[in-house]
Amino acid sequence: EGAVQDHHIKEQSIFTTHLADNAVSNKKIINRAISTEKIQAEAIQEFHIASKAVSSHHIQPAAIQSKHLADQAVTTKHISPQSITTTHLHEHAITTDQLADDSITSDKIQENAIKEGHITPYSIQSKHFASRSIQAGHLDISAVTTETIANEAVTGEKIANQSIGLEKLNFNPFLLPIQQGVSGFQISENEQTTTKDIDLNQPFFDSNYIVVAITDQANLTVSLVKREQTKFTLQITKIGDQQERADGSLFWIAFGQNVTNGQKAFPLTENQTAKLQSYDPNLSEITPMRENSISTSSKFEV
Numbered sequence: 110e111g112a113v114q115d116h117h118i119k120e121q122s123i124f125t126t127h128l129a130d131n132a133v134s135n136k137k138i139i140n141r142a143i144s145t146e147k148i149q150a151e152a153i154q155e156f157h158i159a160s161k162a163v164s165s166h167h168i169q170p171a172a173i174q175s176k177h178l179a180d181q182a183v184t185t186k187h188i189s190p191q192s193i194t195t196t197h198l199h200e201h202a203i204t205t206d207q208l209a210d211d212s213i214t215s216d217k218i219q220e221n222a223i224k225e226g227h228i229t230p231y232s233i234q235s236k237h238f239a240s241r242s243i244q245a246g247h248l249d250i251s252a253v254t255t256e257t258i259a260n261e262a263v264t265g266e267k268i269a270n271q272s273i274g275l276e277k278l279n280f281n282p283f284l285l286p287i288q289q290g291v292s293g294f295q296i297s298e299n300e301q302t303t304t305k306d307i308d309l310n311q312p313f314f315d316s317n318y319i320v321v322a323i324t325d326q327a328n329l330t331v332s333l334v335k336r337e338q339t340k341f342t343l344q345i346t347k348i349g350d351q352q353e354r355a356d357g358s359l360f361w362i363a364f365g366q367n368v369t370n371g372q373k374a375f376p377l378t379e380n381q382t383a384k385l386q387s388y389d390p391n392l393s394e395i396t397p398m399r400e401n402s403i404s405t406s407s408k409f410e411v
Contacts, residue, residue: 286311287364294324294345296355302346304334307361312339318365326357 288309296303316336320343324331328348335342341363347355 286366287362289362292359292361294357294359296329296345296347298352298354301351302344305343305345305359306340307343307359308340309363313363314338314366318363320361320363322359322361324357324359326355329355329357331359 288311290307290310292305292307294303294305316338318336320333320336320341322331322333322343324345328351330346330348332344332346333341334344343359343361345355345357345359
């Protein structure tokens with residue numbers, strides 16, 4: 110035993126046939142002695158690979174497949190910018206949480222995609238309407254109120270024929286303010302005529318009003334000789350050569366544009382108001398007419 114020692118063996122004289130199975134142990138192999146050609150195909154298994162021994166240069170391109178990835182292993186840092194395309198997204202995968210504020214622009218919205226339910230109440234303003242885009246069919250019944258109509262927007266052609274009743278007018282065009290009364294007179298024996306001033310209960314707007322007068326005496330005539338804004342003058346004349354004294358009553362009626370509290374019975378323009386004030390600055394203090402009494406104003410229907 111022990112007769113053959115290492116100095117008895119020539120270099121390169123021990124072959125595979127001289128080695129028994131399992132004769133070469135780990136300590137018989139020098140470091141870095143096992144090269145690639147010494148390793149059988151598929152001989153290296155999981156337990157042969159040290160922890161953290163496999164780095165990126167050991168992995169061939171396209172070698173890592175989806176089956177090699179653990180669930181939730183791919184995080185944001187593993188994804189290159191601009192690498193996720195439409196094909197990577199599952200249907201309905203994008204929710205509100207994934208959308209950045211102000212990220213949806215007009216070119217991202219399909220035609221006719223925005224419906225009634227997408228519009229919040231009171232969010233549509235006048236600037237959102239195209240010019241002349243609102244038609245009659247867009248307006249609800251009774252939707253147009255006084256506040257929505259601009260001043261002087263309603264012209265004559267917008268009003269249907271026979272649609273304006275008396276209740277819509279601030280005056281009645283079929284009623285003329287009139288004044289009427291009875292006044293006594295006397296013509297002495299030696300006179301043929303006399304005049305009578307009749308004071309109006311309310312002044313007319315101007316002197317262009319109508320006066321009608323008669324007497325209760327058949328042998329007398331009555332003429333209108335003067336009209337003023339606040340009164341008029343009648344002349345009573347005997348017919349023929351009468352020497353007797355004549356006594357009687359005058360029945361008169363006058364109608365035109367009356368004035369109440371400094372205003373025309375019908376609406377006045379600014380020029381008309383200025384003209385009226387030039388006649389009498391105190392017209393604004395006039396007491397309103399009393400109706401339905403003799404020698405006062407009433408209304409005469411024509």
